[in-house]
Amino acid sequence: MKLPASWKLPDTIKSRFGQRSLGKQRAMVADGHLLLVLHQAPQAGDRTRQGVLFWRKPDGIWEHSGGSKGLQPLIKHLEAYNQAEEHLRDRYEQAQEAEDYFDVLEAIAPLHLAAQNIHNTLQVARDAIPGDRDLIDLRDWAYEIDRSLVLLHENTKNALEYRIAQRAEEQTRLSLEAVQSSHRLNILAAVFFPLTAISCIFGMNIASGLERSSFYTFWLITLLGVAAGVLVRKWVVGGK
Template sequence: MSSPIPHQWQVPEVFRERMGNQAGRQRVMSHAGHVLLILHELPDPETPEKRAAKMFWRNPEGTWQCSAGGPPGISMLMAHVEMFIEAANKLETRGDQARTADEWFALIQAAGPTLRTARNMHRALQEAREAAKTDRGLITARDLAGDAERAFELIHAHAQEGLRYTSARQAEEQARGAQHMLEAAHRLNMIAAVFLPVTAVATLLGMNLSHGLESWPAPQTFWITLALCFAFGLWIKASMPRPQQAEEPKPPGKGKAGKGKR
């Protein structure tokens, strides 16, 4: 069974024995001055359940090497952690621009897996720091990982608050609209009740009675009566309750995660 540890690395054999054919979770192995750090890449938005691993080996002389290549030294480890800082800044920008429930939900889906990865990375770097107490570069990497974890926590919490706020606001608007329709329907029912008797009698009897308007000049009488009916209908429409204008939505406040390196 092949090991994911690069074959050219002169690591203790115990590392390869403890490693399966997959890198597994983020963790640290230490033995005889050697430190093997197993970290995960940023989760892929399309397949967040998959975790691509990257390994960092520190030999007893204090030299770091990365399984992805690159120059020897801790710079590759620092670049790996800084990728999470940049991802947090991008998600924070999305959070500043989010307004709809779909946008908040997409932000939660993006921040959740990255938060878990950043949290486990921070924990693994802390273990590596304890295994290599003389490596000052690990302190910086660990602190950056802690900042990334905190940033993703703030973004995830802010997105959840935004989604709850948007859902509550939409429910409030729907309740307000339902109340408006209820009031309008009640007024229309009252008007229908007032005119129901005369409408029923006119329908049954025809109401072909002399009312004095037969001698009025035509067609002026017809148009005047029609205009008065329209005016009365517009007055009824104006008396109906109007829905309240919805205010511009204001997203909930949040603690800023900050930009750039932490």
């Protein structure tokens, strides 16, 4: 983008522009002329910034690089930032998952940086032309947008951290429940392991001499197996 050919700006201002782009957002003052170089509100995924120019003549008349005159184009420029901030706030209020909060944070960063630079630019313009009350109002409005984006960034960041911590606590609770369940299974296995081993031994089709034992022999072996299981359980639980 180049300076409009019809604009009669001082050479000290014209000489501050390069040949590739308008450059960063800034305010330039010379011989009563004020030129604001601003960027349009960045959209998600934008890698470049589209510049726009606002020229205040020494008589207080404003002109816009798009061809319009008056202060209204500059007001609409700030309204675009205000609407972008409100849109991000709506997304923040509707966010549910950590990914939603991360997307909002990613969108806030370039918008906040651009809004902060607009506020700084208008502050320089206000210092250069202290008698223009419109510049004071615009400067204060830009500060409010900048401040709202700072608060929105902090709220979104805190919400994201809370969501991550909440998920971590949930995973810890599930892991603890799994460990407890595994521990209970180990205890049951310890109680019945000796009895299972004895049953396997005497269940083999090999003569052991107990095939014709009395009724009491069966229960004696069963009780011994349970008693051994209790001892094994004590060892599993206490480690001794």
